[in-house]
Structure formats: structure tokens, C-alpha cells
Amino acid sequence: MMPNDLPSGEHYASVVAHDKAGNKSSATKIKVWFDTVQDPKAGTNRALNQPVTVSSIHSDSYAGAKAVDGNAATRWASLKTDPTWIQIDLGKTVSIGRVILNWETAYAKAYQLQTSDDGSTWTDIHSTTTGDGKIDDIADLNGRGRYVRMYGTARGTGYGYSLWEMQVYANPQAPAMITPGSGQTVDSNDVRLGWLQPDADAVASYRLTVDGDEVTPGPAPADREWTLNLPDGEHTIQLSAVNPLGSASTPEIPITVAAVPLPPAWAAGTEYEVGDKVSYDGITYECQQAHTAQQGWEPPNSLTLWNRL
Numbered sequence: 169m170m171p172n173d174l175p176s177g178e179h180y181a182s183v184v185a186h187d188k189a190g191n192k193s194s195a196t197k198i199k200v201w202f203d204t205v206q207d208p209k210a211g212t213n214r215a216l217n218q219p220v221t222v223s224s225i226h227s228d229s230y231a232g233a234k235a236v237d238g239n240a241a242t243r244w245a246s247l248k249t250d251p252t253w254i255q256i257d258l259g260k261t262v263s264i265g266r267v268i269l270n271w272e273t274a275y276a277k278a279y280q281l282q283t284s285d286d287g288s289t290w291t292d293i294h295s296t297t298t299g300d301g302k303i304d305d306i307a308d309l310n311g312r313g314r315y316v317r318m319y320g321t322a323r324g325t326g327y328g329y330s331l332w333e334m335q336v337y338a339n340p341q342a343p344a345m346i347t348p349g350s351g352q353t354v355d356s357n358d359v360r361l362g363w364l365q366p367d368a369d370a371v372a373s374y375r376l377t378v379d380g381d382e383v384t385p386g387p388a389p390a391d392r393e394w395t396l397n398l399p400d401g402e403h404t405i406q407l408s409a410v411n412p413l414g415s416a417s418t419p420e421i422p423i424t425v426a427a428v429p430l431p432p433a434w435a436a437g438t439e440y441e442v443g444d445k446v447s448y449d450g451i452t453y454e455c456q457q458a459h460t461a462q463q464g465w466e467p468p469n470s471l472t473l474w475n476r477l
């Protein structure tokens with residue numbers, strides 16, 4: 169018997185000894201618990217210890233909070249009514265990529281997973297009429313909301329509905345690129361990317377592509393900047409956040425940059441002719457009047473001398 173074959177919760181095992189003559193001992197019955205082992209790649213369970221509301225409880229021992237207490241030996245159980253629901257307040261609106269339902273014997277045969285921003289208007293993100301209990305691991309969700317609800321419409325047994333645990337995992341949103349701006353001309357040897365990341369704790373890795381080719385190794389989950397060295401010319405750069413299950417966020421709108429070597433950096437004491445170009449803080453300026461550069465005349469402070477391109 170392998171524990172992996174059994175759902176989390178209470179089980180009984182019995183041991184009987186046989187002697188060589190075929191005599192059997194009496195059975196020794198032992199009670200064992202199996203807990204759901206947290207998948208280290210699953211990320212943060214957003215439902216853990218969050219506020220729960222349920223349509224009914226079987227008794228005080230089976231409160232809704234028992235389904236999100238992280239303990240696979242405690243459970244919520246409902247009355248024998250349809251429909252029955254359990255909703256979890258995640259505390260803030262997040263994108264929802266995966267829900268795991270760990271059913272006790274009393275499972276739902278037909279139910280919907282729903283999300284809501286206000287706890288009153290609900291959107292279906294998953295529906296089944298063929299549930300068979302045990303563990304329902306629904307990993308291909310594309311939902312968003314502050315509240316998540318299991319709305320059961322048909323029971324699989326003569327009992328009510330009962331969950332050992334209900335877990336909710338987020339998907340990261342797309343990164344928001346700050347720099348460079350699309351269409352910007354940048355130094356091809358030093359293309360510096362900078363971005364913000366909503367739902368940062370749902371990011372397992374980033375997928376960064378240049379002209380469709382993935383950059384490896386790419387940024388780490390904690391990174392918010394990255395430097396590329398690109399050939400001169402126009403390039404399309406795209407960045408998306410990847411969740412622990414390998415699903416990428418909706419890709420960031422691609423940015424197109426014209427990567428060219430920047431002109432020499434501005435330097436005090438240098439003579440510049442009209443039309444000469446200099447680089448200052450990564451921006452290109454064109455000389456408007458022939459002069460010898462001095463501190464205080466550096467771009468962009470001196471508009472009569474330097475025109476920003």
C-alpha cells in the first residue's frame with residue numbers, strides 16, 4: 169500500500185500475521201493519517217487561514233475555517249442540501265490559476281468554481297457535473313477576483329459536502345515595462361530593461377525574448393531590471409511572468425527599440441562643431457553652436473547649445 173494511492177485524511181490499516189501452518193493471528197487495527205504534502209513548486213496558497221463563509225455547517229466541529237487551516241485532518245462539512253457553497257476571501261483581488269479541492273467522503277458531483285470582486289456577483293471559472301471526489305486539482309484556470317467560491321449543486325453521496333482543504337493559487341499578471349519606452353533609440357551595447365511586477369509572489373520565473381528568441385538564463389523572480397547587449401538595428405523585446413506551473417502571463421505588449429551605438433559621451437573641455445552629436449545620460453544631443461564644452465553648459469541645461477534628439 170502506498171500512501172500516494174490514498175487521499176489525505178483518516179485511514180485504517182490492519183496487520184495479520186500468518187504462521188507456516190497457515191494459522192492467522194487476530195488483526196491489529198491501526199489508525200493512520202495522511203496529510204497533503206505541499207508541492208514546493210505550487211507557490212503560495214492564497215486561501216490559507218483566510219476568512220471563510222459557508223452556506224451551512226453540519227455542526228460546530230465542522231466550521232468553514234477548517235477547510236483552509238492547512239490541516240488535512242480537519243474539515244468543513246455541510247448539511248445535506250443543494251446547493252451548498254463555501255467562499256474564501258483572499259483579502260485582495262488576484263489572478264487565479266489553480267484551485268485544489270481535497271474532498272472527504274462527502275464530495276460534490278456537480279459544482280462550479282466561481283470568483284467575485286465583491287462577494288455578491290459571481291463569475292464561473294470552472295464547472296463539472298462528473299466530480300468523483302478525492303482530490304480535484306484544477307490547474308488551468310484563468311480567473312481573477314478577491315473571493316473564490318465552490319458552489320455545489322449535486323452531491324456525490326447521501327451526505328452533505330465536506331472538504332479537508334481548499335487551496336487557491338495565483339497566476340502572476342504581466343510585468344509592466346517602465347524602460348525603455350517602445351520606439352526609443354538606445355545604446356545597443358547596454359539596453360537596460362526595467363519593470364514593475366504585480367502579484368510578485370506568484371512569479372516563479374520570467375520569460376524574456378528578443379525577436380522571438382528566449383534569452384537564457386533570463387531574469388530571476390526577484391529581478392526588476394535586466395541588461396541586454398544587442399546587435400545594431402531594430403529589435404522587439406517581450407517579457408512575461410511565469411507561474412510555478414509554467415503558465416506564462418499574458419505577454420507584456422512588445423516593445424520595439426532601435427539599438428544603435430550611442431555617440432561619444434559629452435566631455436568638458438572638448439570642442440564641438442555645429443551638428444556634432446553627444447550622448448548624455450543615455451540621450452543623444454546635437455550641437456547648435458560651435459563651442460568648447462564647459463561644466464554648466466552640459467546638456468540638457470543649455471538649450472541654445474544642445475538640442476535633444
Ligand SMILES: [Ca+2]
Nearest residue numbers: 234239242332
Ligand atoms: Ca482542514
